[in-house]
Amino acid sequence: MPSHSKWESLPTEAINPSTLAIDKLPATDIVDSMLTEDRKMLAAVQRERDRIAVGVDIITRALRKGGRIIFVGAGTSGRLGLLESAEMPPTFGTRHELVLAVVAGGKDAVLHAKEGVEDRYDEGSRSVKRLSPSANDVVIVVSASGMTPFVRGALSRARRAGSKIIFVTCDPRTELQTFVDLTIAPAVGPEVIAGSTRLKAGTATKIVLNMLTTASMIRIGKTYGNLMVDVKTGSEKLRDRARRIITIVTGLEYDDADRLLRRAHWNVKAAIVMQKAGLSYARAMSRLRRADDFVREAIGEDVEPRLRELLGTAGHA
Missing domain, CATH: 1.10.8.1080 (Helicase, Ruva Protein; domain 3)
Known part of the structure; x- marks a missing residue:
């Protein structure tokens, strides 16, 4: 058994001083507290504006060279990457193999949380290897904490393949910055409920991923003005x-x-x-x-x- 916690120093695991008595509040005050924290989250994303734009340029160059976007994550982070992947074909008319997602635990983990699988470093590496990443691809590694072994294994495999790596996290202090091409790290701070990264961290991540994919698709001609001219008319x-x-x-x-x-x-x-x-x-x-x-x-x-x-x-x- 470990003698100390390796997670307690993470910003997203910290206790939020603004919500100490949240369990005694009426519903309207809980909502107000969450809205206040979300405003802080948006400000944190705004501070990452320039890095997000650099990420868009990296992705755009890769797509123009015939590369792919590969999202990798576990838990909420993995599901957010999968959502981006799933939305690209109907919205922008992309081939299904152009934007892919790797989620710890596979498809079963999308609907049913399988948190233990995120601890498997080797499985992260194998999951990315199955997609045969290349130097033309961009691997977007998503991890609120930056400590997930599955994600680290995937990152290592992508690095060996020569892929460009964009790391999206909510821990600006992560040491993984030295192993990737770009880190986007909105400092969202402690969650309303300590450690619940599906809240501010999840929302910030979703916003960042939206910007990366949408702006990249615009840059390769998937819109005309702001009209969705590559829409797939399946319904x-x-x-x-x-x-x-x-x-x-x-x-x-x-x-x-x-x-x-x-x-x-x-x-x-x-x-x-x-x-x-x-x-x-x-x-x-x-x-x-x-x-x-x-x-x-x-x-x-x-x-x-x-x-x-x-x-x-x-x-x-």
């Missing part, structure tokens, strides 16, 4: 969104947008280029490829004035 809601995007960009009526999308095989980008440039589907796809998949370059037109015009019209309706 009626998403098909409706695709039709509305076409009406916004081209001025077509809703039914005409539907007919255009059907001719474009529900490829929103292709539909825009077809309508704007008067091209067939095949020629529109060819033009998009020459434009590195950027709609703006493919049609030589900025969508911002159109969006501002529509917003102004809506404001006066």
Whole structure:
């Protein structure tokens, strides 16, 4: 048995002096306490702004070279990485193998907590090895404490493969900074409930991961303005969104947008280029490829004035 705790010095394990009597408070005061702590969390993320932007540049360069994004984590951190991975194909039309996630304990740990598996260093290494990481890939290692053996094993394997490593943690003092290419460490401080890193640490991590993935996808042409032009139309809601995007960009009526999308095989980008440039589907796809998949370059037109015009019209309706 250890003679002392190796976790007690972690910021997220500390006792929060602002919530010592939280178990005696009415619900509204508990909510107020949590909102106060979340404001501190947002300020901590803001302080990491420049590092997050560097992370976006690292990921963007990797994607342009044909690399992948691989998230690695245990517990809440692992589930957050998995959520990012799962959301990329429907939102940005990515291939399922482009953004991957490794969670300690595998799929079973997503719905049912299996906290003990995070202690397996070798399993972390093996889990990443199975994905055959390369120097073109970016491995985003997520660990609120920075001490999880599973994550350390994964990090070691990724380093041996030559992958770029971004480490997202809530412990700015972690010594793992010396083993990675970039550390993003919002100092969120003690949790409302001591040690419950699904709270501020989890929320801060989610915000950071959102920024890393979303900004990177924007930088490789997955949006046109702020429109989701690479959306995968797998549901009626998403098909409706695709039709509305076409009406916004081209001025077509809703039914005409539907007919255009059907001719474009529900490829929103292709539909825009077809309508704007008067091209067939095949020629529109060819033009998009020459434009590195950027709609703006493919049609030589900025969508911002159109969006501002529509917003102004809506404001006066």
